[in-house]
Amino acid sequence: MLKVKNLHASVEGKEILRGINFEVKPGEVHAIMGPNGSGKSTLASVLAGNEKFTVTEGEVEFEGKNLLDLSIEDRARMGLFLGFQYPVEIPGVTMANFMKIAVNEQRKFRGEEPLTAAEYLKMMREKAQIVELDTKLTSRAVNEGFSGGEKKKNEIFQMAMLDPKLAILDETDSGLDIDALRIVATGVTKLHTAENATVVITHYQRLLDYIVPDYVHVLYKGRIIYTGDRTLALKLEKEGYDWLINDSNE
């Protein structure tokens, strides 16, 4: 589904990603961990197509297409979803209206008819339940005045609405209390199927108690320096990154 080969990217002339390699297959869950500043969020942004970053080398294949050639919106319409670390507020634009346009754009891209108002409302109600999102929030402006927990639930609600092939969740767990974390993580787990894949970027092992990864990658100074299974996350929680970093510096 996703093949990342020797990906290098920089921002304002500073190289952040320095040769990333990994592959995601349908049905898999990958976790990307690593100390602050290692390039985790940059990797997510580059895959989503954020124009702040320049890809200087490497290839990314998504669903058989050259991802780096595609616009931000075409990547999204093809089924790449990014859960934002800091969801953006859009004053005056209701969540319901925003998602209606997004869902119908995706349908148009696939050659499907737009949803009727009734179909859309039904869909919205069903998907809101997955993350226990109060449907009243959908009539409010996007993320405006939402609490930290509501913003993150809202990201997963949008993920549910758009049913992506590949979801990249950038520190969706940060700033959540235990209950919100459980709801968000359970939501992500419910959305997981054998056909889609999830990449979770996280600092903490606690999210991985709910979302069990097949692979855990450790990113350090713009490279994946170690890949293990779920037990790696537990070891990192206990021992930190030092043992890996010292290894990789040798």
Added chain:
Amino acid sequence: MELRDLIREMVPVKESLTLTASGERPYVAVDAAHLTVVVEAGVDAHLVVLHQEPKSAEVTIRLAEGASLTVNELFLAEAFASVTVAQGASSRLKLTAVELGSANASYTIDLAGRDAESEVNGVFLTADGEHARLAIRTNHLSADCRSRSIARGVAGGRSVGEFEGMVYVAKDAQRTDAEQQNRNLLLSDVARIETKPQLEIYADDVKCSHGATVGQMDQEAIYYMRQRGLDEPQARRLQIAGFVGDLVLHCNEDRLCEAVSALLEQKLSKM
């Protein structure tokens, strides 16, 4: 429903109108050069003022004690309109002006009777080489009155948008509560916004606030929307619509709101 059809259901007004009883149907004045409206005590009414031709218009409105009037003024052509409203005690005015291109609209509201309240909302959207001006002057002449004037402007292309606001509080107008706010969005490097929010206060027991901002499109929001599958023009349009939307949609009636929204959409597709 289109605006044209909606207007046919309203009561047409030519030059003068005196309202002695509240009615269900809104009144509409289309391209009136001179218009005088008197709303008598306790009467509640809705007036739509439409400019479809590039003419000048002078509108004089008087609200008697306890009268209440909602006005929607819509500029579809480069008209020059000057509107004055004299408000008696405990009267209520809610006026919304929308300039969808070049136009010059100026409002003078006299809060002449105690406990009168006015809410004036103005929006202008200019593209290409258009020039819109919006001036709102509120005169607090009596004690215990409240006023709110909120203006939003969006200027694209090489256009110019001007806002001039003035809240005047006379010496005897104690316990005035006035708010004046102007926010603008610049869509291009060569578009221009000129804003002049002013206060002139002679009473000593008042609550007055004013502010003005000029900003650009929020690129983070555009990125966020594109990541959900909207293309860039769609994302920009949605952001602009969100910026002016809640003001434009102060129209007292759903069908009028829809008609105005549709016109707004049309305008946005050209910005």
